[in-house]
Amino acid sequence: MTTKLGDAADSLLVAELSSWDESCLLDTWREVERLRNRLAAMEHRFVAEVERRGLPFTYGARNTAAFVRALLRVHPREAVARVAAAAAAAPITTLTGETVPAPFPRVAAAQAAGTISPRHAAVVVATVERLPDVVQVEHGARVEAELVGYATQFDPHQLGTLALRVTTLLDQDGALADVAYRERHRDLTIRQRPDGSASISGEATAELAERLLTVLDALAAPKPAADGVRDPRTAGQRRHDGLLDALDLVQRAELLPTVAGISTTVLLTTTAADWSSGDGVATTGHGAILPTREAIRIAGGDTRTMTMQLDDQGAVVTHTDARRLFTETQRLALIARDGGCTFPGCDVPPAWTQAHHVVDHANGGPTTIANGALVCGHHHRQHQRQGWRSVISDGRPAWLPPPWLDPHRRPRSNPRTRPG
Known part of the structure; x- marks a missing residue:
């Protein structure tokens, strides 16, 4: 054979x-x-x-x-x-x-x-299995036969559209829209890749969808860059960043339950030499491998992150702890001084910002009001990639633009924030 x-x-x-x-x-x-x-x-x-x-x-x-x-x-x-x-x-x-x-x-x-192809078959099977039990018993065989007939004429994408029409016709009394059915089929799958990134898919209930959309309405709006330049991110990228900002806010609120007695903490592990040089790789608590420079950037945020630095034999040399996070009193002082995101042109209010170390904590910067500045999640993640650097000028946060924007790199502040 x-x-x-x-x-x-x-x-x-x-x-x-x-x-x-x-x-x-x-x-x-x-x-x-x-x-x-x-x-x-x-x-x-x-x-x-x-x-x-x-x-x-x-x-x-x-x-x-x-x-x-x-x-x-x-x-x-x-x-x-x-x-x-x-x-x-x-x-x-x-x-x-x-x-x-x-x-x-x-x-x-x-x-x-x-x-028919395997993809055609998958569409037919998924459509029939999606029917509520009572509808499937009565109409499942007919739906299967009808869709198999369509599959000999249309590609899988077109077949999916036709399948939706067929199930809609069967939904005259709202069986498929039943809340209990949606509850049974709720799902969230996160498939993490070796580099730490992941694909996310699932089925959201109406409540989750509405809450998520409401949060993203606030956090995923386009953000102005310096000099009024249009936000270059796509809508999908803004939603991604908005969800990340929402998680920052939740983690900073410290309302999450502990896991094995430990507060919800992002764990980053690397060697002391790689942490010092910025070379090499770091490992996350879930086993993903990141460039050390990216780990340093993540550790510089205002959410609970712990870094473990090991020697060549794998022994812990040093580690960071929660003392690098700004206290509630310090954050209130920064809110009083800055009034919102300090990045030039940004109008994000204080509640949606994080306390940023002007001199990175990884480089010895202290967790003090004098070394702090309020920055929204987007600009906290992007400023270094875009060539900006934060400084303290005349006792207030300012930003040095990249050379292509200003060859002299003169400090810029955000006129929306409160005057000194």
Whole structure:
């Protein structure tokens, strides 16, 4: 079997496509796509048989997806998707030899014929499974059949739009909008990458969506830069930064519960040499790896962050503690003096700012009113990247612009903040 499949692939890989006429080229390409779709149906049978034999357990895998990942060297999410697809479209042979039909027989038949792709199948399955139980029992098979028919005519994105229309027609009495249904399907998934960044996806209830939008209305508005330059961030970037600012505010309020007796604290670990030079990497409490310069920037914020500096043998040389954070009294003094974000042109009020060390705490700057300045989260994160530097001029916070903006780098203050 494998020899025949390999021979067919070999013949196409060496074929002189330039000598084919247009009809032959396109017809063969469509046939290759049909075979690709059929291969997915074949794989469903392999997954089902592997599970029937209990091979994941035999080989010490945590589950079938982990076994697929190890055997085929596919991405973890891809392995999970393949196992889920097989569960929906593969017949099951029990230990007694009885064959149980696939949960989605029309999807299975269409994939076996090669007329729909795995992505088409995923749209159909997800749509039917999203139906409330009472609707699914009565209409599930009809919805599956109708969508499989559409899948032979439209691409997966178009099919998703049609699926929404179909479910809307079934929702005449509001079954799909039921609050309990939304509660059951609420979800938030954070997939962190090795570099510390993450993709975030999920399903929000109406309450969470409304609260989040209300907070972001306040924190994700465009912020003016110096000289009235338009905020260059996209709407999505502003929402990202607004959510980060909201988390800053929550963490500073110290209302969060402790974890294992420890206040909610961002932990950063690096070597003393790397911390001093700004080179190398740091590790977060969740195992992500960041450039040390980025860790130093994060540690310079006004939220609870602890840095652990290790020697070459891994022993703790020194660490920071909460004393680098400004006290409530100090923040009130900064509010009285600064009246809001001190960055030139910014109008963020005091409640949405953080206390910034003019001379970085990592560089020996003290946590004092004289070395403090109110800065909004956006400008706290961006000022160094954009070439600005904070200073104290005549006893008040000021900002040195980058050379491209002012070759003489004359201090600038924010006229919106209170006069000295």
